[in-house]
Amino acid sequence: MKYQGYRFSVAPMMDWTDRHCRVFHRHLTRRARLYTEMLTTGAIIRGDRHRLLGFDGCEHPVALQLGGSDARDLATSAKIGEDFGYDEINLNVGCPSDRVNGRFGACLMAEPQLVAACVAAMKRAVKIPVTVKCRIGVDDQDPEAALDVLARGVAAAGADALIVHARKAWLNGLSPKENRDIPPLDYDRVYRLRRALPDLPIIINGGIASVAQAKHHLAHVDGVMLGRTAYQEPWRLLSVDPEIFGEPAPSATIKDVFAAMMPYIERELAKGTRLHSITRHFVGAFHAVPGARAFRRHLAENGVKPGAGAEVLRNAMALVDDRAVAAIAA
Structure with a gap:
């Protein structure tokens, strides 16, 4: 039986899902898995770790999202995150942000072998789950082939789950903001991936605007990740525990x-x-x-x-x- 901890989560969002935001979200839902903003390996290895990685105990289950492409640095950063008490380490292979300078984020969709090597290194370094968040493709890639190759590679490397934002990332021609809306959503592509890889938990993300929509997707995939809707209309998270997990909400209003x-x-x-x-x-x-x-x-x-x-x-x-x-x- 697959691990059920990914059934509902709130997406990592740069500038938004800091520790205060996560505490707020935890008071709205006891069961949702929460994610940090993406933190680069360089910042974690050389920066103020307590400022960057500190979190409140109420946030569990909480995952640390990493940005990077050097397997050794990712392994080191994953171990640091585990030692801080995070419940999961997530590798970002989907962020098209113009603040992502270097060889990481969505550009790594074009280097699936490197991504698999990074996952393998992180798995050797930690005992907690290691997951990957990606797009269905980047620029001119064919999503059928590109997503399949990436998914099979990280699964073979030992990834515990794959979170798929059901849009391409267009690094050439679209701004980071445009990449959140303009590339068309292709939920069916994610559903097909789930059928092709039944042993790898597949979580769907992108354009999901309500808990009711999340429940619809759960008929096809193992988990749902809510992004901007969770941040911009946080009251919706009050229905997560009763609607998704059959448990009372932490608060009434x-x-x-x-x-x-x-x-x-x-x-x-x-x-x-x-x-x-x-x-x-x-x-x-x-x-x-x-x-x-x-x-x-x-x-x-x-x-x-x-x-x-x-x-x-x-x-x-x-x-x-x-x-x-x-x-x-x-």
Whole structure:
């Protein structure tokens, strides 16, 4: 029987899924697997590891996503991540960001043998699962052949799961932002991969806008990864545990989530963390609810002030209609 830990996860997103964001998401769902932003091997090996890799214990299960292409550096970084307590190491073979300078990210779709060698090195270095996140192809590649070769290579190298963003990445001609929307989605290609490799857990990602859509995909693949929707409309995550796992949600409403997060926020503020570093992840919490604009404005204007405390969030929450909040959670 396949490992079930990948049934639902929140995607790694640069500039978004930092440790404060992940704590927020964990208060919305106990069961979803969470991912860090992509961290390069160079940053981990030579940078401030505690600042880059530190996380709150409530985040488990949480995975560290790595960017790199040197097998030795990836193995070293994977071991560092394991020692920090991460539950999984994920290799990024899908990011088209213009901040990805060097031989890693989506460009590695063109080097499947190198990717397999990197996975093999990481597997030798750690005892926790090693996974890969990729696209269905890059630039002029044929997704039928390219994805098959990559998937079979990483499976042979011992990868524990493959997460597939069901779009090509066009490194020549499209910006990173355009790469998130313009290349057409091809979910059927991911479904075919799942049928071709029944022993490798396949997780689908890309353009999934609701938990209801996630449930549809789970009829065809082993897991679903939600990206921008989870960040921009986080209230949707409250339905993950009941709808995907058949378990109660951690809280009834987003306001309850914020109340539960107050001890964490107070601890972080006492350490010198600025309130805005945490509350910047809350802007979509009351999407389309009466008072949502006033909530965002209050946080934007007051959360950035020196010495801003948790009362800023409490006062912002008071601007949102309780009945409407309850309605979106229903």
